[in-house]
Amino acid sequence: MSFTLAIVGRPNVGKSTLFNRLVGKRLALVDDQPGVTRDLREGAARLGDLRFTVIDTAGLEEATDDSLQGRMRRLTERAVEMADICLFMVDARVGILPTDEIFAEILRKKNANVILAANKAEGRAAEGGLIEAWGLGLGEPIALSAEHGEGLNDLHAQLMPLADAFAERARHDSAEAPETDVTLRLDDKGEPEDAPRVPTREKPLQVAVVGRPNAGKSTLINQFLGEERLLTGPEAGITRDSISVTMDWDDVPVRLFDTAGMRKKAKVQEKLERMSVSDGLRAIKFAEVVILLLDVSIPFEQQDLRLADLAEREGRAVVIAVNKWDIEDDKSNKARELREAFERLLPQLRGAPLVTVSAKTGKNLDKLQAAVIRAHEVWNRRISTARLNRWLGAMVEAHPPPAPGGRRIKLRYMTQAKTRPPGFVVMCSHPDKLAESYNRYLVNGLREHFDMPGTPIRLYLRSQAEDNPYKNNKKSTPSRLRKHLGKGPASG
Incomplete structure (x- = not known):
């Protein structure tokens, strides 16, 4: 039985x-800055x-108003209510502060x-800090060093009885639940050749939402979820990590990645912002579909064009969403x-879907979902060799x-x-001599004839002569034979 900590x-x-x-990866950004x-x-x-x-949460602070710190605290308190177990961490080197005592009472x-x-x-x-921690009234503190991996055995010992209790409860619940047959049987005929990869629970459709700061990325994902899962507000640059959430779009499992707003490289000076931008760029590389979210008041800024070009060069399917359409x-x-x-401005994404949405009101989000799923199908499309050659x-x-x-x-x-x-391979003579304009003619023809708008298409030209062992042999065998026998023609 899995539980939530x-x-x-x-x-x-x-x-x-x-x-x-605990997750074995550097997923969360870590810095000395609080x-x-x-x-x-x-x-x-x-x-x-x-x-x-x-669940990694924001640091608990005493603010309870609508400030950024207050909104962060409310989000953390919500995680506490949802979790099965809470691990309350204090700094042993600093000791117990009045704030720790307040939050211990809340927990x-x-x-x-x-x-x-x-x-630490x-x-x-x-x-001294370990001794002070006893005064919080939460039992014996675990002496932990997250940086060096010390104390994890003690943490395991405290989690084990709780995990067993959750497992026993799950067995009891499953015994009382009615049996249902939900097995899906696939026919033996197999999938057609042009069928796309179908997202599953184990491998959901990966979608990254990118854009400039304050474009409304977190608000958009919250609207998809139907709850305030991600921190939002009027301040630009609230999101720092690339956060992923999983949901279903009409029975299609989807994992959405919320990324930090990306400004022009020259304006990114602080180390923490550089880390956030790097995390967002990595999300683009691992995504299957990229939603580029624009602000309707200032669309297609230079940074928007750079992000779209990066997604195309990485070979990702791109959907353009113009936010704040309600204003x-x-x-x-x-x-x-x-x-x-x-x-x-973006001829390399010719035919890609452009959807106007309102992350605040939820208008046209159904159209955006349909555009993403359609873009993913095109991105996975396979065309038979016979059709291609005709x-x-x-x-x-x-x-x-x-x-x-x-x-x-x-x-x-x-x-x-x-x-x-x-990606398509064309076997031809003299591939290095084929003009780039003809290459574009073929790519555009592929888009139109096989209905593949917007998706990146890779066209590779190959020469069959590369496998010819006589390719660099300029003189034929009869010529060499005539030279060996004399100037006259060879005779029987």
Whole structure:
């Protein structure tokens, strides 16, 4: 039985460091500056034979108003109420502060299972803080060092009886539940050749939401979820980590990645912002579909174009979403301007969907979902070799390739070498002589004929002569034979 463990405490006590150690990856940003974590981050944790979900939370602060710190605190308190177990971390080197005592009282009221851990407990300097931690009334504190991995055995010992209790409860609940048959049987005919990869629970559709600061990325994901899962507000640059959440879109499992707003490289000076931007760029590389979220008041800024170009170069399917559509007055003219600007500024994404949405009101989110799923299907599409060669013959007949220096280029045959994104190999003579304009002619023809708008298409030209052992042999065998026998023609 899996359970949920929320790590809570004041800022800079080492919550994200312990989170990274439990999940075995550097998922959460870690820095000496307090208050780095702002959103809730979930991960699959492993501690000995225990498997559970761990939640990294924002540092608890005393603010209770609508300030950024107050909103962060409310989000953390919500995680405490949802979690099965809370791990309350204090700093053993700093000792127990009045704030720790206030939050210990809150945890006693909100969660029945609270484990106390005194982090940074390595060395004699932490002995005083360990003794003070007893005064919080949460039992014996675990002497922990998240950075060095010390004290994890003690943590395992305290989690084990709680995990057994959750497992026993789950067995009891399953015994009382009615039996249902939900087995799905696939027919033996297999999938058609053009069928895309179907997202599953184990491998959901990966979607990254990217854009400039304050474009509304976190608000958009909250609207999809139907709850305030991610921290939002009028301040730019609230999101720092790339946070992933999982949901279903009409029975399609989807994992959405909320990324930090990305400014121009010259404006990114602070180390923490550089780390956030790097985390967001990594999310683009691991995504299957990228939603580029624009602000309707300032669409297609230079940074938007860079992000779109990066997604295309990485081979990701791209969907353009224009946010804050609810505040636009002249919608018909604005929509025409957006489409014209898109076709002019991003020709490499020709035909990609452009959807106007309102993350605040939820308008047109169904259209955005449909556009993402459709883009993913096109991105996974496979076309049979027979269809490709019939198409290639028609394209060459309509417009034969140029003949540089009088040497005719023959396009012999074509096949699809890969998907995600679609990649095609054309076997031809003199591939290095084929003009780039003809390459674009073929790519655009593929988009139109096989209905693949917007998705990146890779076209590779190959020469069959590369496998010819006589390729560099300029003189034929009869010529060499005549030279060996004399100037005259060879005779029997």
